[in-house]
Every structure is written in structure tokens, then in C-alpha cells.
């Protein structure tokens with residue numbers, strides 16, 4: 263079986279015309295190797311440059327005035343559709359958002375989980391936004407109350423993600439490899455297309471020069487500068503530019 267295939271391959275090679283090596287075939291080979299070398303850096307660059315937001319986790323809560331000027335925060339269970347306000351003074355509501363961004367192109371090569379942000383909506387004031395970490399002046403007690411509520415609500419698994427203070431990256435190595443391979447193909451095809459266009463343009467320019475030179479010679483002019491060489495037939499070179507006329 264292998265001997266048969268080998269013999270077949272040999273015959274194909276034997277009957278194929280040897281492909282001439284020109285600067286164009288060398289450029290194509292360089293494009294193939296060069297695009298492979300660029301694929302992984304390109305994938306990393308795309309991971310940096312291209313990102314889009316994906317669905318975010320959200321926790322809703324309520325703020326109440328507690329005893330002695332304290333603020334109480336309570337995280338609502340999303341399964342409870344309608345909860346009556348407890349005894350006490352309602353202050354407002356808050357929501358904690360955990361957004362994620364999907365990075366990379368054409369494959370998603372990493373997820374970046376952003377640190378939580380808190381939106382505070384006090385009944386007496388317009389809504390405000392802040393980070394869980396940054397306690398901003400007058401809302402410091404509110405942020406502390408919300409933080410305590412998040413910390414205190416241990417049983418809930420999702421809350422673990424809300425306790426993060428910094429963005430974390432979650433890399434997807436397999437997508438990085440397949441994404442780099444896709445980019446390799448794309449870069450190679452772009453380079454190959456460019457090389458073939460250049461090749462065609464060069465061919466076109468050369469053909470035009472050749473046609474012009476042939477036209478000049480047929481009219482008795484120097485093919486390089488167009489000087490009238492009629493009457494100087496015994497000189498091999500153009501008296502104007504020194505180009506070989508014959």
C-alpha cells in the first residue's frame with residue numbers, strides 16, 4: 263500500500279514540470295512563513311484590541327435606615343418576586359453589577375471579569391454610581407452597609423464573584439490556538455493577494471515598456487529616449503542617451 267502511494271507520488275513529481283523559482287515564488291514562501299510567525303502575536307493583539315460586553319450578573323438590594331443613624335443593606339433573593347418593605351424607614355435601593363467582556367477576534371480568546379460596580383438609588387436623591395471599593399464621602403456608610411451585606415450573605419454561591427475587587431482574566435488556550443490558526447490563514451491570503459497584485463502590476467508595466475520600445479524601434483527612434491536615430495544607422499548606440507539601439 264505504502265509502496266503504491268510512494269510510487270504514485272514519484273510519478274506525479276516526475277511528470278510535473280519543475281516550478282521555476284522566481285522572486286515571486288520566494289515572496290509567496292516568505293509570506294507563508296512570515297504569516298505563521300505573525301499569527302500568535304496577532305491573536306494576542308486582537309485579544310487586547312477587540313472586546314465586547316457580555317451578559318452581566320446583577321444583585322438587587324434595599325437600603326433602610328436602622329437604629330441610631332445606621333444604614334442597613336439587604337440583598338434581595340431574585341426568586342422572591344415581591345417583598346414588602348420591612349418595618350423601618352426605606353432609604354432607597356441599590357444594585358451590584360458584575361460585567362464581563364469577551365476579548366479576541368475571530369475567536370474569543372479570554373474573558374475579563376470586571377470588578378463590581380454599585381448603583382445607589384436613594385429615594386431623596388438622583389441615582390449615583392460607584393465602585394464597591396471606593397467609598398465616596400457621604401455614601402461611605404451606605405457602601406459599608408452593602409459590603410457588610412455581601413460579606414454576610416455567605417451561603418449564596420454567586421456572591422463569591424461579587425466580592426472580587428479587581429478585574430480577572432480567564433484565558434482560553436484552545437481558542438488562542440485555533441484563533442491564531444485562523445489569523446494565519448487570513449494574513450497569508452492577504453499577503454498572497456498583495457503579492458499577486460504586485461506581480462500583475464509589474465508584468466503590466468513591463469509589457470507596456472516593451473510595447474513602447476518595439477514601437478519606437480519600428481519608427482526608427484531610440485527605444486530608451488525616443489531620439490530620432492534615422493541617419494545614424496551605422497552607430498550601435500543612440501547619440502543622445504548612449505542606449506544600444508541594435
Ligand SMILES: [Zn+2]
Pocket residue numbers: 484485486487488489500501502503504505
Ligand atoms: Zn536614446
